[in-house]
Amino acid sequence: MEASDTLLLARAQFGLNIAFHILFPTITIGLAWILVYFRAQYARTGEPAWLETYRLWVKVFALTFAMGVVTGIVMSFQFGTNWPGFMLKVGNVAGPLLAFEVLTAFFLEATFLGVMLFGMNRVPGWVHVTSTVLVAVGTSLSAFWILALNSWMQTPTGHGTVDGQLVAADWIQVIFNPSFPYRLTHMMLASGLTASFVVTGLSAWRLIKAPGDAAALRTLRTGIVIAAVLAPVQVFVGDLHGLNTLEHQPAKIAAVEAIWTTEKGVPLVLFAIPNAEKRRNDFAIEIPKGASLILKHDPDAELKGLDAFAPDTAPVAPVFFAFRVMVGMGMLMIALSWLGAWIMRKSAFPPRWLLWTFACFTFSGWIATLAGWLVTEIGRQPWLVTGVLRAADAVGPVGGAQLGASLTGYILTYGLMLLAYMVVLTHLAGKGGGPEPRPAAAMALGSAA
Numbered sequence: 001m002e003a004s005d006t007l008l009l010a011r012a013q014f015g016l017n018i019a020f021h022i023l024f025p026t027i028t029i030g031l032a033w034i035l036v037y038f039r040a041q042y043a044r045t046g047e048p049a050w051l052e053t054y055r056l057w058v059k060v061f062a063l064t065f066a067m068g069v070v071t072g073i074v075m076s077f078q079f080g081t082n083w084p085g086f087m088l089k090v091g092n093v094a095g096p097l098l099a100f101e102v103l104t105a106f107f108l109e110a111t112f113l114g115v116m117l118f119g120m121n122r123v124p125g126w127v128h129v130t131s132t133v134l135v136a137v138g139t140s141l142s143a144f145w146i147l148a149l150n151s152w153m154q155t156p157t158g159h160g161t162v163d164g165q166l167v168a169a170d171w172i173q174v175i176f177n178p179s180f181p182y183r184l185t186h187m188m189l190a191s192g193l194t195a196s197f198v199v200t201g202l203s204a205w206r207l208i209k210a211p212g213d214a215a216a217l218r219t220l221r222t223g224i225v226i227a228a229v230l231a232p233v234q235v236f237v238g239d240l241h242g243l244n245t246l247e248h249q250p251a252k253i254a255a256v257e258a259i260w261t262t263e264k265g266v267p268l269v270l271f272a273i274p275n276a277e278k279r280r281n282d283f284a285i286e287i288p289k290g291a292s293l294i295l296k297h298d299p300d301a302e303l304k305g306l307d308a309f310a311p312d313t314a315p316v317a318p319v320f321f322a323f324r325v326m327v328g329m330g331m332l333m334i335a336l337s338w339l340g341a342w343i344m345r346k347s348a349f350p351p352r353w354l355l356w357t358f359a360c361f362t363f364s365g366w367i368a369t370l371a372g373w374l375v376t377e378i379g380r381q382p383w384l385v386t387g388v389l390r391a392a393d394a395v396g397p398v399g400g401a402q403l404g405a406s407l408t409g410y411i412l413t414y415g416l417m418l419l420a421y422m423v424v425l426t427h428l429a430g431k432g433g434g435p436e437p438r439p440a441a442a443m444a445l446g447s448a449a
Contacts, residue, residue, distance in 0.1 A: 009403035010082045010395050013410060015377070017075040019370055020414045024068030026369050029143055029188065030195025031061050032136035034222070039132045043125055049215045057199070057219070059428055062117055065109075067421055071414075082403075083384070085394030090166045090385055093159055093174060094149055101145035109138035140188070147187055151180035153385045154376070155248045166388065178248050182241040183376075189234040190372065192226060193333060194365025199223035200340070201362025202429035204355040209430055211349070220358070221344055227337035234330065239294075246295050249386065251309040252379035255319040257291050261305040266291040271324070274316040279306075314381040318374060326371035329364055336361060363422075 035057055042050035076098075079087055087094065115123060115131040123131075152158075158173025159166045168174045200223030206216040246253045253259075258269050260279045268290025272281035289299035296303065306313045336357065344350060384391045 006403065007392055007395050009407060011391065013403055013407045014075075014078050014082050016407065016410055016414065017071065017078060018377075019373065020418070021068065021071035021075050022369060022373060023366055023418075024064050024071065025139070025143065026191050026194045026365065027064045027198055028061060028068060028195075029139045029191035030193070031057065031064070031198070032132075032139045033192070034195055034199060034226070035061060036132050036136050037222070038219075039129055043129050049218060053215045053219055056215075056428065058117060060198075060202075060425060062113075063421070063424060063428075065113065067417070080396075082396050083394045084396045086384060086389065088165070089389050089394065090159075092165055092167045093152065096168070097145055097149040097152070097175075101142055105138050105142035105145060108141065109135055112138070143187060143191070144184060147184045148175045148177075148180055150376075151183045152177045154183070154380055155179040156385055156388055159388075166385075179241075179244055182237065182244045185237050186234070186241050186372075189230055189237060190365065190369050192230045193234060194369060196223045196226035196230065196337075197333065197358075197361055197365050198363065200227065200358050201360075201364075202425065204350075204358035205362070205426060205429050207350070208352070208355050208359065217349070220350070224337055224340040224344060224358075227333065228341040231330070231334040231337055235334070238330075243295065249380065250304050251306070251313055252319070252375075253295065254304060254306045254309065255314040255316050255379055256323045256375060257295075257303075258316050258320045259291065259303055259305040261307050262302065263305065264292070264302045265289040265300050266303045268294060269320075272320075274320050276316055312382055314379050319379045322371045322374035322378070326368050326375065329368040329371065333361070333364055333368070 035054065038050060038054040038057060041047075042054055112131040112134040115128065116135050119131065120128050152174055155178045156174075157177045158168060158170040158175075160169040161167070199219055203216045203220035203223060206213055207220060210216070242253070257266070258272060258274045258281050259266055260281075265288070267286035267288050269281055270285045270287065272284035272286075275282050292301040292303055293299045295301075306316070340350070340354060340358065343354060380386055382390050382392065384394050
């Protein structure tokens with residue numbers, strides 16, 4: 001098997017692990033702060049409905065957190081098995097950042113998660129509320145350190161070289177590299193949106209089965225409001241992130257927009273089939289001068305094409321389509337959350353078609369997140385650390401046959417785990433957080449639909 005095939009399999013295996021792993025922190029980061037709200041509301045009001053809500057969603061959080069930990073451990077081993085050249089070259093920078101994540105975030109989560117899950121009736125109320133807050137802080141800190149490392153790999157600064165190895169010359173510059181603030185904000189908002197749609201979708205599923213569940217109706221409203229607020233903010237932050245990427249990773253933007261040659265007044269390609277062989281976009285639907293206007297705020301501005309960066313350019317098609325999937329799903333999430341907020345403003349109970357729509361969009365945040373991740377990671381190819389280390393120079397000596405066999409095993413295992421996770425989640429949501437509502441109450445609320 002050729003070296004290029006081994007590299008492709010190593011990338012596919014590591015990509016699968018990261019893609020599967022990222023599903024769960026994307027939920028837990030946002031859901032942790034939603035749990036803080038549920039727990040604080042119960043502490044403030046003493047209403048049993050808030051307690052039922054908290055107890056249900058803390059189960060969802062615990063299950064999702066456990067899935068994230070397990071898949072994260074597997075992923076960390078692959079730094080050594082698949083990419084030993086990465087740690088050999090940049091381990092003096094990457095290692096401490098990963099250690100900071102464990103020391104400041106994971107230990108914080110692990111310590112107070114036990115109090116959060118099992119201590120409600122064993123510790124004073126303020127201690128339990130504080131523990132819930134600290135778990136949420138821990139999840140956010142974890143995202144901080146992981147994104148600091150990933151952002152540094154995208155836009156490396158603050159490093160030097162000693163005996164052929166990279167070392168941190170200035171940790172402040174390493175951590176707060178040019179793309180980090182935008183990437184962190186973008187990811188935190190993505191997590192909030194993902195969690196809000198999970199809350200909304202599973203609450204809608206519960207209301208389809210039990211229209212009289214007041215707690216589910218309350219969490220449905222909460223999820224809709226959070227999504228309706230965060231979604232437009234994400235559009236604004238995403239635009240800023242795109243402008244930052246244009247400044248520091250223009251080759252990635254050229255691939256995202258399928259700009260083959262440097263030119264002025266570049267059109268915005270809404271849809272096309274990128275043709276890498278002929279270096280053109282087939283069946284293109286374009287807005288004249290749209291890309292120049294959006295990216296440079298000047299319809300006649302010049303944008304660099306892929307020809308300016310050859311041969312160090314990413315494959316266009318996967319980046320091009322993934323970006324449009326991310327944006328398209330984001331637009332649907334905005335439209336649905338705003339529609340839901342408008343209908344719920346005027347009605348005590350949502351119509352059944354809206355409940356089914358939200359239920360179908362339960363994991364829509366995953367689609368947008370994975371698409372965005374593909375843009376981020378494939379878009380920087382062939383670099384593992386931009387301008388410093390190529391992926392081909394970091395791949396390990398593991399043979400293609402071994403990689404292919406283990407990749408098949410991962411696909412089967414992760415497929416079963418994901419199916420089991422979704423079945424358990426829908427089962428928990430279907431049961432709700434408290435006893436089944438009385439038939440009379442269910443009929444009274446159901447008639448409003």
